[in-house]
Amino acid sequence: MISEGARRIGFFGGSFDPPHLGHLELARSLMDAHGLDEVLFSPAQISPFKTGYPPASAEHRLQMLRLATEDEPRFRVIDIELEDKGASYTVDTVKKIIGFLKDGQVLYLLLGEDSVQHFHRWKEAEKLAEMVPLLVGRRPGFVFISTGNFYLDEKIKEGLTETPLLEISSTELREKLAKEADCTQMLPSKVLDYITQNQLYSCTNE
Numbered sequence: 001m002i003s004e005g006a007r008r009i010g011f012f013g014g015s016f017d018p019p020h021l022g023h024l025e026l027a028r029s030l031m032d033a034h035g036l037d038e039v040l041f042s043p044a045q046i047s048p049f050k051t052g053y054p055p056a057s058a059e060h061r062l063q064m065l066r067l068a069t070e071d072e073p074r075f076r077v078i079d080i081e082l083e084d085k086g087a088s089y090t091v092d093t094v095k096k097i098i099g100f101l102k103d104g105q106v107l108y109l110l111l112g113e114d115s116v117q118h119f120h121r122w123k124e125a126e127k128l129a130e131m132v133p134l135l136v137g138r139r140p141g142f143v144f145i146s147t148g149n150f151y152l153d154e155k156i157k158e159g160l161t162e163t164p165l166l167e168i169s170s171t172e173l174r175e176k177l178a179k180e181a182d183c184t185q186m187l188p189s190k191v192l193d194y195i196t197q198n199q200l201y202s203c204t205n206e
Helices: 021-034 058-069 090-100 125-131 150-159 170-178 189-197
Strands: 008-014 038-043 075-077 106-112 134-138 160-162
Touching: 008 021, 008 090, 021 038, 021 058, 021 106, 021 134, 021 160, 038 058, 058 075, 058 189, 090 106, 090 125, 125 150, 134 150, 150 160
Parallel strands: 008 038, 008 106, 038 075, 106 134, 134 160
Antiparallel strands: none
């Protein structure tokens, strides 16, 4: 699973429904800022924070993510969270990945600023923060609001990294796609073509 030469490896999980340019920019910015050799993208089977299944199937989201990342050799897509049928918990996935690491390799968890405000609600959040350093992309001017957990607050603050994040909401993006609005500035062209060809997120599929 882990490349032989990679020593500093980032893990980026999420629904990726669909994977958009904001996801790619966040990963690229954190990779460059912290000297990561590789970023592993993992689509979740089911997010614990979403009710029901996402609009696009796991298979479609996996394929879209592969298309979105195929031109960046430092990005790699893994399907580790699709092996189970239930909700995907980052702490469980990280445990599995750490088990594949070779001597000298270090795993980091990549997060966007939208994730950190409810990070304390994640399964075994403190244990997760102990296992891997947190790298958190934030826009200039972003103000972190305490989670109410001093330990987690300190771990999050240690990883805050100013990055030129793109303001893209997956929910709003799906709404725009359903209305057949122009999304060329929000999605990789290959992903947009795939969505069009497979009629994903259309009003008739909701």
